[in-house]
Amino acid sequence: MLYREAGQFKSTYAADQQLFPILQDRIAVIALLVIAFIVVPLIGNQYWFSAIITPLLVLSLAALGLNILTGYAGQLSLGTAAFMAVGAFTAYNAMLRIPHMPILGAFAIGGLCAAAVGIVFGLPSLRIKGLYLAVATLAAQFFVLWAINRIGWISNYSSSGVITAQRMEIFGYPIEHSRDKYLLTLAIVAVMALAAKNLMRSETGRAFMAIRDMDVAASVIGIPMMKTKLLAFAISSFYCGVAGALYAYCYLGTVEPEAFTLDLSFRVLFMIIIGGVGSILGSFLGAAFITLFPIFLNFISGWMEALLRVEMSHAVVSNAEAMIFGGLIIFFLIVEPNGLARLWQIAKEKLRLWPFPH
């Protein structure tokens, strides 16, 4: 009853094509932003900022980057973590070697370098597709980590290859408290998510989707194959690079190359598969599921133990959590192969008809 667009008439093209054409959606998004920017900083504590929300936002951004490439442009990639690593280490070097470098500038340089690396490793996409391309992007994963490990200059000759993020400051205001780091991450993620949402409705986004759906047909109607595919790699890697820089600066504070292993690439891939391939919202939902659910399960098992007053061996509980998590992933994929974003869409459609479905 509440969620109904009856009576909302569009009299201009602009009104019809706006980002959220339904009034309720607009209200919901604005409310969400207000909550995230004002209410959460007021009520959240350090645990929530630094252990839950900030990593969630950072990984959402990485998933969003991969989703642009895999979900919208149809190019399978296993190099996400490598592009994140490029972003993190380049941002570090930019801060270290360029005097008076503003932190946002360093993030942008990190993203741009990641985009450049992404273009190089995207070149095979002009010839190969699908799983074969995934194997080619795997090369990025191994090469980047190898380079960071072997070339001392990248980690400023740190004996163990670990880098420590420098102090952050924006217009003289130090970003030290976890709340400030959260707000910085949130602002960057919000702007970039909005940009992605718009980009995917633009000509570029449509070209991506045309290539995803059938690249031969797309090239026949005049979409330049090379430019579009490489652009998809560049944009996606830019997002991943910024996510990597945020991972280093706003989340962990120190980064070792081992933080960006293939394991992380797979995790991000699972996020978009579970959240919804080809959906901005799906990237966020997937990241939330993969990062928060294991922690939630951990709390649940603690409560269960307290409630039932039974003492279980910790090893058994930990292993059981991993098993339940794996089982749930399979369950979700069977029930809704198109991901959590699709579930949300179905819920919205149902709501529009409620309470009188046909």
Added chain:
Amino acid sequence: MKRTAWAAAALSVVAAGFSITASAQKEQFVPANFYWVGPYAPGGSGFGGGIIDYMQMINERDGGINGVKLTWEKCETEYNNARGVECYEREKKHPPTGATVIHPLSTGITYSLIEKATADHIPIISMGYGRTSAADGRVFPYVFPLITTYWSQATVMIKFIAQKMGGYDKLKGKKIALVYHDSAYGKEPIPILTDMAKEYGYELTTLAVPHPGNEQQSQWLQVRQTKPDWVILWGWGVMNPTALKSAAKVGYPRDHIIGVWWSGAEEDVLPAGSAAKGYISAGFNAPGSDYPVMKDIKKYVYDKGKGEFEDKSRFGSIYHTRGVVAGIVTVEAIRLAQDHFGKGKPITGEQMRWGIEHLDIDNNRLKQLGAVNLMPPIKVSCLDHEGSGLVKFQQWDGAKWKVITDWMEPDRKLVRAKIEQDASQYAKEKGITPRDCNNDSL
């Protein structure tokens, strides 16, 4: 009906929460953030089991420390930095005084926590792992790589080799190969071994083994080609038994392989079977269940059915006693802090930092603790957060580890210079002004 049940359940949870805070007056909370699942679970559960067993024993035998009971809560980190940070954030505000001290038991997690814990005033004890240069207490006031660091260990290994060959001068022209886990952890000794190579004239070959290390044929073929006189094995987890098996395959004598202390537990040699016989490893704690402190743990904890291990054969294993050593330094530092800030009162993180920094466990105290030879004596100061640096060597005889040397001194001058150099670089990068150790208040 259902709703009533839920309400009752919720109420009981709240009540349980209250009962914790009500009885929290005389408690000292130590987080147990270790790992019980995954490829490194033997290390995590063994070390975690040791420290918890020791704290349990203190509670059972002495009724806590001057009447303050030790409490702990387990949190699974999976040896994963992100989960480690989450566990830390979850437990740091635990009543009554927050986390007293944190043992991250992972070099990666230690690196991630250095800044956070320093800001939160919670000391980190990274015993035998973590950032080596944190031993400079002027730059890292809240980080304690206690007992010994990777760099100290590397110098002792070279000393051990020199002893075996009959003096440092015999090292000239000899070949030493480092087979290491290709990660931050494995690369840690390379600079110091290179420096020593220049000093003593041996030739260093480094062979990286990619994670996880279950395929090492090419590295050991290279070992066969270069024929090093000694091999230093810097492995972790499944890499260790694989290295020993591969060495046996290429016919490299195992009694010329020296492992780091994370390559020297029962779990590292048993899977290699007979291939491990004769293999030597370093250690800063000795295995065994005959020490008086271990007997007390058996009597007050295991005989009452409160022990951490279901598999009793792990009692007294290397990882277990290493955890007990961690328990000893933790409890001794709390005791010291209580003596200074008020007996019988829970202490805070800042007070704990003072306690660790003034820790002085000499042979006399070790005797009272029943831990002579289990761990080396240790004396921490503001300048030196390592406190000892002593290392022992042990050899696997096919059934158990046998200690073959006494405590050996590291090359302090060399290690200290490198530590100060690295620490001052860190201080410069982060804009930290090192503390003045002569003017040390809380």
